[in-house]
Amino acid sequence: MTDLINNPEKEFIFTNEDFNFLSELVGLNAGINLTEDKRELVYGRVAKRLRLLSINSFSDYCKLLRQDNTEEIKHFINSMTTNVTSFFREEHHFEHLANTIIPDIIRRNAGVARPKIRIWSAGCSTGEEPYSIAMVLRENIKDIDNWDTKILATDLDSNVVETAQKGEYPIERVNEISIERKKRWMLVGTGTKTGSVKIKTNIRDLVHFKQLNLTQTWPFHGTFDCIFFRNVAIYFKRETQISLLNRFADHLDENGTLFVGHAESLIGLSDRFVNTGHTIHQKVA
Numbered sequence: 001m002t003d004l005i006n007n008p009e010k011e012f013i014f015t016n017e018d019f020n021f022l023s024e025l026v027g028l029n030a031g032i033n034l035t036e037d038k039r040e041l042v043y044g045r046v047a048k049r050l051r052l053l054s055i056n057s058f059s060d061y062c063k064l065l066r067q068d069n070t071e072e073i074k075h076f077i078n079s080m081t082t083n084v085t086s087f088f089r090e091e092h093h094f095e096h097l098a099n100t101i102i103p104d105i106i107r108r109n110a111g112v113a114r115p116k117i118r119i120w121s122a123g124c125s126t127g128e129e130p131y132s133i134a135m136v137l138r139e140n141i142k143d144i145d146n147w148d149t150k151i152l153a154t155d156l157d158s159n160v161v162e163t164a165q166k167g168e169y170p171i172e173r174v175n176e177i178s179i180e181r182k183k184r185w186m187l188v189g190t191g192t193k194t195g196s197v198k199i200k201t202n203i204r205d206l207v208h209f210k211q212l213n214l215t216q217t218w219p220f221h222g223t224f225d226c227i228f229f230r231n232v233a234i235y236f237k238r239e240t241q242i243s244l245l246n247r248f249a250d251h252l253d254e255n256g257t258l259f260v261g262h263a264e265s266l267i268g269l270s271d272r273f274v275n276t277g278h279t280i281h282q283k284v285a
Contacts, residue, residue, distance in 0.1 A: 127164025231261035
């Protein structure tokens with residue numbers, strides 16, 4: 001492997017030692033597996049931190065991180081996370097939620113004075129996923145204001161969690177949402193907010209956002225009716241994937257559902273789920 005220190009086209013010196021240190025650091029702190037093919041991604045994202053901090057080399061940046069600089073380590077970890085999402089992404093998951101999971105929850109709660117529903121968006125990014133879940137709940141549980149409802153939305157990246165909590169998006173981000181849903185669940189910005197939309201309060205109130213590192217202690221003990229863990233596992237090592245799947249199973253209700261991403265599979269990773277649809281898995285143990 002040619003060391004980038006010899007590449008005159010690069011703005012910053014980036015050695016093998018630098019890459020190895022940064023890879024180990026993100027692995028230890030977030031469980032993210034940065035393989036050699038992610039080298040250019042690391043360079044591009046960390047270079048933004050160097051420019052912002054007026055640091056001239058990756059070596060000097062690594063020295064800063066070695067000083068146990070907790071705040072900068074947080075910024076570094078945030079820079080390594082990938083936040084690609086959209087409203088109602090992989091729509092068949094939301095159809096399954098509406099047509100199968102919610103009717104079953106309603107049946108199981110028949111006669112209960114205050115029915116309860118718990119859903120976890122694990123890797124919520126900028127909030128499109130949990131807000132989509134909230135819209136489906138309001139559309140399919142007519143008396144939901146009488147329910148004990150909570151959608152937990154977590155992400156490693158504190159910056160995207162902060163963005164998600166605001167519930168404001170450029171209007172082009174909602175282009176593919178039906179006009180009916182836009183009118184029902186969103187407000188169109190005016191004045192200085194022209195060109196943006198804001199999620200209505202009755203949707204935002206169902207979602208509780210928290211910053212969370214999935215590889216560390218989870219600060220809750222209850223169980224969930226379903227968990228959305230989509231397009232996140234691919235960033236972890238195999239042993240971390242296995243551990244997380246077991247922990248998810250422990251935090252799902254009996255017969256609870258786990259949704260994963262379109263390119264992800266549980267084959268060879270867990271025997272605690274059975275596949276019940278495309279990237280839809282039901283807990284069996």
